[in-house]
Amino acid sequence: xxxxxxxxxxxxxxxxxxxxxxxxxxxxxxxxxxxxxxxxxxxxxxxxxxxxxxxxxxxxxxxxxxxxxxxxxxxxxxxxxxxxxxxxxxxxxxxxxxxxxxxxxxxxxxxxxxxxxxxxxxxxxxxxxxxxxxxxxxxxxxxxxxxxxxxxxxxxxxxxxxxxxxxxxxxxxxxxxxxxxxxxxxxxxxxxxxxxxxxxxxxxxxxxxxxxxxxxxxxxxxxxxxxxxxxxxxxxxxxxxxxxxxxxxxxxxxxxxxxxxxxxxxxxxxxxxxxxxxxxxxxxxxxxxxxxxxxxxxxxxxxxxxxxxxxxxxxxxxxxxxxxxxxxxxxxxxxxxxxxxxxxxxxxxxxxxxxxxxxxxxxxxxxxxx
Amino acid sequence: xxxxxxxxxxxxxxxxxxxxxxxxxxxxxxxxxxxxxxxxxxxxxxxxxxxxxxxxxxxxxxxxxxxxxxxxxxxxxxxxxxxxxxxxxxxxxxxxxxxxxxxxxxxxxxxxxxxxxxxxxxxxxxxxxxxxxxxxxxxxxxxxxxxxxxxxxxxxxxxxxxxxxxxxxxxxxxxxxxxxxxxxxxxxxxxxxxxxxxxxxxxxxxxxxxxxxxxxxxxxxxxxxxxxxxxxxxxxxxxxxxxxxxxxxxxxxxxxxxxxxxxxxxxxxxxxxxxxxxxxxxxxxxx
Ligand SMILES: Cc1cc2nc3c(=O)[nH]c(=O)nc-3n(C[C@H](O)[C@H](O)[C@H](O)COP(=O)(O)OP(=O)(O)OC[C@H]3O[C@@H](n4cnc5c(N)ncnc54)[C@H](O)[C@@H]3O)c2cc1C
Ligand code: SF4
Ligand code: FES
Numbered sequence: 001x002x003x004x005x006x007x008x009x010x011x012x013x014x015x016x017x018x019x020x021x022x023x024x025x026x027x028x029x030x031x032x033x034x035x036x037x038x039x040x041x042x043x044x045x046x047x048x049x050x051x052x053x054x055x056x057x058x059x060x061x062x063x064x065x066x067x068x069x070x071x072x073x074x075x076x077x078x079x080x081x082x083x084x085x086x087x088x089x090x091x092x093x094x095x096x097x098x099x100x101x102x103x104x105x106x107x108x109x110x111x112x113x114x115x116x117x118x119x120x121x122x123x124x125x126x127x128x129x130x131x132x133x134x135x136x137x138x139x140x141x142x143x144x145x146x147x148x149x150x151x152x153x154x155x156x157x158x159x160x161x162x163x164x165x166x167x168x169x170x171x172x173x174x175x176x177x178x179x180x181x182x183x184x185x186x187x188x189x190x191x192x193x194x195x196x197x198x199x200x201x202x203x204x205x206x207x208x209x210x211x212x213x214x215x216x217x218x219x220x221x222x223x224x225x226x227x228x229x230x231x232x233x234x235x236x237x238x239x240x241x242x243x244x245x246x247x248x249x250x251x252x253x254x255x256x257x258x259x260x261x262x263x264x265x266x267x268x269x270x271x272x273x274x275x276x277x278x279x280x281x282x283x284x285x286x287x288x289x290x291x292x293x294x295x296x297x298x299x300x301x302x303x304x305x306x307x308x309x310x311x312x313x314x315x316x317x318x319x320x321x322x323x324x325x326x327x328x329x330x331x332x333x334x335x336x337x338x339x340x341x342x343x344x345x346x347x348x349x350x351x352x353x354x355x356x357x358x359x360x361x362x363x364x365x366x367x368x369x370x
Numbered sequence: 371x372x373x374x375x376x377x378x379x380x381x382x383x384x385x386x387x388x389x390x391x392x393x394x395x396x397x398x399x400x401x402x403x404x405x406x407x408x409x410x411x412x413x414x415x416x417x418x419x420x421x422x423x424x425x426x427x428x429x430x431x432x433x434x435x436x437x438x439x440x441x442x443x444x445x446x447x448x449x450x451x452x453x454x455x456x457x458x459x460x461x462x463x464x465x466x467x468x469x470x471x472x473x474x475x476x477x478x479x480x481x482x483x484x485x486x487x488x489x490x491x492x493x494x495x496x497x498x499x500x501x502x503x504x505x506x507x508x509x510x511x512x513x514x515x516x517x518x519x520x521x522x523x524x525x526x527x528x529x530x531x532x533x534x535x536x537x538x539x540x541x542x543x544x545x546x547x548x549x550x551x552x553x554x555x556x557x558x559x560x561x562x563x564x565x566x567x568x569x570x571x572x573x574x575x576x577x578x579x580x581x582x583x584x585x586x587x588x589x590x591x592x593x594x595x596x597x598x599x600x601x602x603x604x605x606x607x608x609x610x611x612x613x614x615x616x617x618x619x620x621x622x623x624x625x626x627x628x629x630x631x632x633x634x635x636x637x638x639x640x641x642x643x644x645x646x647x648x649x650x651x652x653x654x655x656x657x
Contacts, residue, residue, distance in 0.1 A: 078379075078381075078383075108382070108422075110378070110382055137625070140625060140626075141625065142624040142625065143380070144380075252653045279626065279628060281628070282627070296381075303628065309618065325653065329633070333634075334634035336635075337635075
C-alpha cells in the first residue's frame with residue numbers, strides 16, 4: 001500500500017540504466033505497467049514486457065493510470081445463478097412467472113478481488129493526486145474491495161514532469177509539476193539527465209530497492225528545486241483559483257453555461273471519461289443467453305449523460321447547460337465534498353473535448369464578465 | 371507481502387422474505403419483509419431493493435423496524451418497482467442497507483411537530499408518526515398535514531382513525547374522485563379531521579403555528595416542499611427547523627456512484643434528510 005507513511009527513507013542518485021534494470025527485476029513478482037509511446041508526446045499506460053518499452057519522456061496520456069489499473073472502466077461484482085426451478089426474470093417484467101420468485105434458489109457469488117501485484121512506473125504528479133482523490137471515494141466510510149485490493153497490491157513510482165503540455169495547469173492547483181503530496185506513492189523519480197534522483201517513500205519500496213548509487217544531499221535537492229522552478233515558468237495555461245467558490249455560487253445562471261452548452265457541448269462525455277478524478281459509475285445487470293446467470297457489474301458513468309440524474313417524473317439536469325455546469329463545478333467548485341479541488345490540472349478534458357471546451361476559460365469568463 | 375483485505379463488498383445484496391403484502395393505494399403496496407441477518411434502521415433511512423437481472427432502487431423504510439421485521443411501501447413507476455408489484459407472500463427479494471441520515475426525531479422532542487407529506491412522501495414519515503404515537507408525551511402538539519392527488523392515491527388511510535386519537539390530522543386532495551366509495555368514511559369536508567380540497571400549502575396558510583417551538587418534517591415532490599418551506603418561513607419558522615427528504619437517482623447508496631450528487635452533497639449519505647438550510651437555493655434543485 002502506498003502513501004501510508006510520511007517518512008522519507010532515502011534519496012539516491014541512480015543511473016537510469018541501473019534503475020530500469022531494477023524495474024525489470026521486479027517482473028518476477030509484479031506486473032510492470034508504464035507509459036508506452038503512442039504518438040507525438042502521447043503515451044498509453046500498458047503492461048510492458050521490459051523496461052525497454054517505456055517512454056518515460058511522455059508529456060501526457062489520454063487515460064490516467066489510476067482509472068485503468070486501480071479503478072477499472074468496467075468491473076464484475078457479483079454473479080447470480082438461477083437453478084433449475086427458480087424463475088429468472090424475463091421481460092415483460094410485470095408478467096409473473098410460475099412458482100414464485102423464490103430467491104432461495106438463486107446463489108449469489110461475490111467476485112473476489114484481483115490480488116495480482118503490479119508496479120506502475122512513470123505516474124505524473126497530477127495522476128498521483130488523482131489517485132489520492134479516488135481514495136476518498138473508494139476507501140471512505142464504505143470501502144470498495146476491488147479498489148482496495150489493487151491499491152494495496154500496487155507499487156506506484158511517480159515521475160516529476162519535465163514537459164509541460166499546452167493544456168496543463170497543475171501548477172495553478174498545486175498538483176504538479178513536481179509532486180508534493182504527503183502520500184500516494186512509493187517512489188518518486190526526478191530526471192537528472194543520465195541519472196534519476198530516486199526518493200523512496202514506502203517501506204515496501206525500501207525493502208525491494210537494492211541499488212546503492214550515490215547519496216543525494218543538499219546540493220542535489222537544491223538542483224531539484226531549481227528544476228522545479230524552471231518548470232513552473234513554462235506553463236501556458238493557468239487558473240486563478242482565488243475565491244472560485246463564491247464566483248461559482250454567484251454565477252449559476254451566468255450566460256456562459258447556456259452559450260457553451262448550446263453552441264459547443266455535444267454531451268459526448270469524453271471529458272468525464274478522460275478525467276482522472278471522475279469517479280461516477282453505473283451498476284448494470286446482464287443476463288446470460290441461457291437465462292441461467294446474471295452478472296452485476298459496474299462501469300464508468302457520466303453526469304453529461306441525459307439520463308444520469310433522471311428520476312420518475314423528472315430530471316434534475318434535463319438541460320445540457322445544467323449538466324455541463326455540474327461537470328465543471330465538480331472540478332472547480334463543490335470543494336465541500338472532499339475538502340479539495342476536483343481538478344488536478346491535467347488538462348485532459350480540454351485536450352479531448354471535440355469542440356474545444358476549456359474549463360479554465362469558463363472560470364475566467366465567470367470571474368470577469370458578471 | 372500479501373495484504374489482507376478488510377472488507378466484504380458493501381454492494382452485496384442480501385435476501386429478504388416477503389411475509390406480507392398489502393395493497394395501500396392505486397399502484398402502491400406495502401411489503402413486510404424479514405431477513406436472516408439482524409436488521410435495524412432509523413426513520414427516514416432507506417434500503418436499496420432489487421432483484422438479479424432487474425436492478426435496484428432506493429426505497430424508504432415505511433415503518434419502524436419491529437424485531438427485525440421491516441416494511442417498504444412501494445409505488446410502481448419503473449423497472450424495479452414494476453417488477454416488485456407481482457411479489458406475493460413467501461417470495462424473496464434482495465436488499466442492502468439501511469443507508470442515509472434519518473429524521474432528527476430527538477430534536478423534535480418537547481416541540482410542536484409538523485409532519486407534512488405529499489403522495490408517497492408519507493411512507494418515509496410513517497415511522498416518525500409511529501414513534502410519536504409510542505411516546506406521545508415526549509412531544510408537544512403534533513399535526514399531520516397530508517395531501518394527495520385524490521383519495522385513491524392516499525396511503526395508510528385505514529390507520530388515520532388510530533392516529534387521529536393522538537395527533538391532529540389535516541387531509542387534503544386535489545380532487546375527490548368518489549367520496550362515497552372512500553375506504554375511510556366519514557370524510558367530512560373541510561378543516562381538521564375531515565377531507566379538504568386544495569393544496570397542502572393552503573392548509574398551512576390557515577394554521578396557527580408557534581414558530582419558536584415548532585419543527586417540521588416534510589416529504590413530497592420537490593416543488594411542493596419548496597412552497598411548504600417558504601410558507602412555513604412566512605409563519606416565522608427558521609430554515610434550520612425545517613427538514614426535507616430529497617429524492618435523487620441512486621445507484622449505490624454509499625457515496626460512490628455519484629448519481630445522487632447535489633452540489634457537493636451526496637444525497638444518499640449526507641441525506642436524504644436535510645435541514646432546509648443545507649439545501650435551499652442549491653442549483654439543479656427547486657427548494
Ligand atoms: C431516498 C429515497 C427514498 C425513496 N423511497 C421510496 C419509497 O418509499 N417508495 C417509493 O415508491 N419510491 C421511493 N423512492 C423513489 C424510487 O426510488 C424511484 O421511483 C425509483 O426510480 C424507482 O425505480 P425503478 O427502477 O422502478 O424505476 P426506473 O426504471 O428507474 O424509472 C423511474 C423513471 O426514471 C426514468 N428512467 C430510468 N432509467 C431510465 C433510462 N435508462 N432511460 C430513460 N429514462 C429512465 C424514467 O423516466 C422512469 O419513469 C425513493 C427514492 C429515494 C431517492
Ligand atoms: S468532451 Fe466537450 S463536448 Fe463532450 S461532453 Fe465534455 S464538454 Fe461536452
Ligand atoms: S447513490 Fe451513489 S453516490 Fe449516492
